[in-house]
Amino acid sequence: MNSPRIHILHENYDWLPPLQAALDSAGLPHTQWSLADGSIDLKTQPPQGVFWSRLSASSHTRGHVYAKEYARVLFRWLEAAGLRVVNGSKVIEFEVSKAAQYAALAAAGFDVPRTVVVAGREDLKRRALEFPAPFITKHNQGGKGLGVRRFDSHREFDSYVDGPEFEEPADGITLLQEFVQTAEPFITRAEFVGGEFVYAVRVDTSEGSFELCPAEACAVPGQAAPGQVSLDQGFAPAACEIPGTGAGETLASTLFAKRDDITAGHPLIVRLRAFLADQGIEVAGVEFFETADGRLIPYDINTNTNYNPDVEAATGNAAATALAGFLGRELESRYATASV
Ligand SMILES: Nc1ncnc2c1ncn2[C@@H]1O[C@H](COP(=O)(O)OP(=O)(O)O)[C@@H](O)[C@H]1O
Ligand SMILES: [Mg+2]
Structure with missing residues (x-):
């Protein structure tokens, strides 16, 4: 149990299976820690390994109201002990604050929504x-x-x-x-792993499409309770953090498709890659709009990202595999003798 391993820090078990499968396929030892609750003795040394944060901005909707506070403490403890935390304490602040994202993006010269x-x-x-x-x-x-x-x-x-x-x-x-009107009814989500671009996914936002979002608690507009303000403008089911899993998988999955025209050399991707590197964000899905008058507008940085199963199936699990490769290299580079 004490051998170095990949420690997944999270508060939602439902999101782990595809990621655990990728780690297993790569033969990487891994374990998980709950950010929902737990305890640490500050006198002790943390276990060895590479830590990977999957703290989610919506943790409070799963009853884990203090997950971000626990994560803040835990990550500081790990980092103070010199351990490697992927998407660590600095990245928490982006995950839990869109304003922090917009401020940093604007300062880096991106066109963000007013x-x-x-x-x-x-x-x-x-x-x-x-x-x-x-x-x-x-x-x-x-x-x-x-x-x-x-x-x-x-x-x-x-x-x-x-x-x-x-x-x-x-x-x-x-x-x-x-309100940003896109040229066509879709948004794009660009996935980065280990700071590198993996692929971009087109997410259909045509009218009503958000209703197909499979996540149980996906509070996208249009799913509002009677009497609530409800939108007829389709908003991206990418807002949902479980694209294409669970009930409604088949329908929802058709809303997601890999965009072959967005490559690592695309000017926006080049700039986003540099931005993420500057901010120390190592794993993220960045969403952006394209408008009729040519604006390219990043508006959501998901440092806790889930990959669409259909896109993953079509790409040989490109993102999950990239993630396992990245975490494996991080582990290997620190613990050369680790049995990985
Ligand atoms: N300024 C905007 N104008 C038009 N649509 C928007 C705007 N902001 C968000 N949306 C729509 O709502 C979805 C959810 O918003 P987002 O900022 O991504 O929040 P979340 O973090 O909840 O996913 C987006 O994917 C997009 O479809
Ligand atoms: Mg979003």
């Missing part, structure tokens, strides 16, 4: 007046489309904010954002 960050409810209605309708809201600590809603008038927005349907964000921060 966004106003609102803490609490007080300023929402006033700041929303700065946006022409339609505009959208989303939670700063998002994932799974949490709090993503489109508003076609300020009146509609005001009654939402004042009403019982208002969705409290996990960290109290709601983002107001320009």
Whole structure:
């Protein structure tokens, strides 16, 4: 048990099987730690190995309200002991804050959606007046489309904010954002592993497509309860963190397709790769819009990413295999004698 291994730090078992299978196929020893609860004795040394964070921004929706706080402590402890944490403590802050993502992307020169960050409810209605309708809201600590809603008038927005349907964000921060009309009804999600581009996936957003999202708690617009503001504009099921798994797999999977026209040499991919390297983000799915007037707009960095099963099947499990290869090399480079 003490031999060096890959430690997966996570709070959702449902997402692990394809990743564990890839590690098994590569003959890599691995184990898992829960970020939902647990305990550590600060007097002890952590076990040896390479640690990989799969902290998810939506952990609170699974009842793991303090997973990010535990992750912050745990990763600091591991890093202080000199251990390698992939997507470690600095990356947590990107996972749990879209505002942090936009600020860093904008500073690096990317075209990001115009966004106003609102803490609490007080300023929402006033700041929303700065946006022409339609505009959208989303939670700063998002994932799974949490709090993503489109508003076609300020009146509609005001009654939402004042009403019982208002969705409290996990960290109290709601983002107001320009509504981006894509040239065609899809968004793109570019997967990076070990800092390298693996493939880009096209995700259909045509009207109603989000309803096919298979994730049980996928709170994308259109799945709102009666009385809630509901959108008829299709939003990407990529918002769902379990693309194409579980119930509805067949239908949902048809919404995802590999984009062969987006390669490692694509100018946006080249820039995103450099950005991720600068920020120390090693594993991520980055979503972007393409508009009719040529804007390329990254808008969501998923440092906890899941791969679509159909795309993986069609590519020989390209992303999961890349991940196992990356983690295996990290382990090997630190523990040359490890039985990997
Ligand atoms: N500014 C926007 N304009 C239009 N559609 C948007 C905008 N932001 C998000 N969406 C749609 O909502 C989906 C979920 O939003 P996103 O920012 O990715 O949040 P999450 O982290 O929950 O996935 C996106 O994939 C996209 O389809
Ligand atoms: Mg998203």
